[in-house]
Amino acid sequence: MSSPSNLAELDLADLESAFAARSVERFRARQVFAWIYKRGVTDIEAMTDLPRDLRAALLADFTIATPQVASHERSSDGTEKFLLKLADGKHIESVFIPDTPAMTFCISTQVGCAMACAFCLTGKMGLVRNLTAGEIAGQVRVLAGALELRDKAFNIVLMGMGEPLHNYDAVMKAMSILCDTHGFHLPPRRVTLSTVGLLPALEKLGREELMPNLAISLHAPTDAQRGELVPINRKYGVADIIAACKQFPVRRRSRITFEYVMLAGVNDSADDARKLARLLAGVKAKVNLIPLNAAAGIPFERPADDVVDRFARVLAEQDVTVSVRKSRGRDIRAACGQLIVEGPEHSPAQKLATLAFD
Numbered sequence: 001m002s003s004p005s006n007l008a009e010l011d012l013a014d015l016e017s018a019f020a021a022r023s024v025e026r027f028r029a030r031q032v033f034a035w036i037y038k039r040g041v042t043d044i045e046a047m048t049d050l051p052r053d054l055r056a057a058l059l060a061d062f063t064i065a066t067p068q069v070a071s072h073e074r075s076s077d078g079t080e081k082f083l084l085k086l087a088d089g090k091h092i093e094s095v096f097i098p099d100t101p102a103m104t105f106c107i108s109t110q111v112g113c114a115m116a117c118a119f120c121l122t123g124k125m126g127l128v129r130n131l132t133a134g135e136i137a138g139q140v141r142v143l144a145g146a147l148e149l150r151d152k153a154f155n156i157v158l159m160g161m162g163e164p165l166h167n168y169d170a171v172m173k174a175m176s177i178l179c180d181t182h183g184f185h186l187p188p189r190r191v192t193l194s195t196v197g198l199l200p201a202l203e204k205l206g207r208e209e210l211m212p213n214l215a216i217s218l219h220a221p222t223d224a225q226r227g228e229l230v231p232i233n234r235k236y237g238v239a240d241i242i243a244a245c246k247q248f249p250v251r252r253r254s255r256i257t258f259e260y261v262m263l264a265g266v267n268d269s270a271d272d273a274r275k276l277a278r279l280l281a282g283v284k285a286k287v288n289l290i291p292l293n294a295a296a297g298i299p300f301e302r303p304a305d306d307v308v309d310r311f312a313r314v315l316a317e318q319d320v321t322v323s324v325r326k327s328r329g330r331d332i333r334a335a336c337g338q339l340i341v342e343g344p345e346h347s348p349a350q351k352l353a354t355l356a357f358d
C-alpha cells in the first residue's frame with residue numbers, strides 16, 4: 001500500500017525531498033536509492049555507507065515494502081512465473097521470458113482489470129485495485145534479484161494483469177523509478193506499454209519524457225468485431241485509435257506493435273487480414289499475432305496453425321511487418337491467457353486470472 005513512510009514508493013526526487021525535510025543531505029538519498037535498486041538491499045541497517053545515526057533515524061521513519069514470492073515455477077522452455085504476494089495479501093503474477101530476443105520481464109499494473117475483454121479471465125475479475133508505483137517497480141526488483149539479473153540488460157513489457165493506462169500516474173512514477181540513472185537505469189526504449197487504447201491517456205503518454213514503446217491491443221480490424229471482444233471499443237473506436245497512433249511520436253527506427261489475439265472463426269479469416277492491412281496503411285506498425293492459449297473459462301478456440309500462417313502471409317503480402325508470438329511456458333500456465341492467480345481473496349470463480357494481453 002502506498003504510504004509516505006514506504007521508501008519503495010518514492011522516486012529519487014521524492015526521496016531527496018523527504019530527506020531534505022529531515023535535513024539529510026541530498027547525496028544520502030542517492031545512496032539509499034542505489035542500495036535499493038542497484039544492490040537490491042532493503043534492510044536499512046545493511047546500508048553500511050550511511051552513518052550509524054542516520055540509519056537509526058531512517059529505521060524509525062521508513063520501511064521498504066517488497067512484494068513477497070509466494071510461488072515460483074520454471075517451464076521446460078525457461079519461462080519462469082512468479083506469484084507475488086502484496087502487503088495487503090493480494091496476489092499478482094510476473095513472468096520472466098528468457099530469450100525474446102532479450103531477457104524480458106512481463107509485469108502487472110493492476111490487481112484484476114476493469115476492461116472486461118471477452119478472451120481474458122483477468123477481465124472477468126473486474127478491477128480489484130490499482131498497483132502502486134512501488135508495487136510495479138517492486139516486481140522488477142524481485143525478479144531481477146531472484147534471477148540475478150540486476151546488472152544485466154533486460155526488457156520490460158507492461159502486459160501482465162491490468163490496463164496500464166488505467167493506472168497512469170502509478171505507471172509513470174514506476175517508469176521514473178526504474179529509469180533513474182542511480183537505480184536500474186533502464187532506458188525507456190526497453191519498456192513496452194500495452195494498452196487497449198484509452199485515448200486521453202494515450203495522447204498524454206506521447207508527451208512524456210520517459211516514453212515507453214507502444215503496443216496496441218487491437219485484436220480486430222472493425223468496430224463491429226472489436227466491440228464484441230474489447231468493450232471499451234464502444235467508447236474509443238478503431239478509427240480514433242488508428243488516428244491517435246498516426247499522431248503518436250514513434251521513435252526513429254521504431255514501430256507501434258499491434259497485438260492481435262487470434263480466435264478461431266472470430267477474427268482469423270483472410271478477409272480480416274486484408275482489412276487489418278488496409279487499416280494499418282500509413283501507420284509505423286508491426287503486427288504481433290497471438291494464437292489464443294485456450295483455457296477453461298475462455299469461450300474461444302485457438303485457430304489451426306495453417307489458419308494463422310495464412311493470416312500472417314496475407315499481411316506480409318500487403319507489406320505489413322508481422323510476427324507470430326511463440327507460446328511460452330504453457331506447461332506452467334505462464335503463456336498468454338494461461339496465468340492463474342489463486343489468491344485467498346477470490347471466490348472460486350474469481351480464482352482464475354490470466355496473464356492478460358495488455
Ligand code: SF4
Pocket residue numbers: 113114115116117120121122123124160161162163196356357358
Ligand atoms: S486483455 Fe488486458 S485490458 Fe483486456 S481485460 Fe485482460 S488485462 Fe484487461
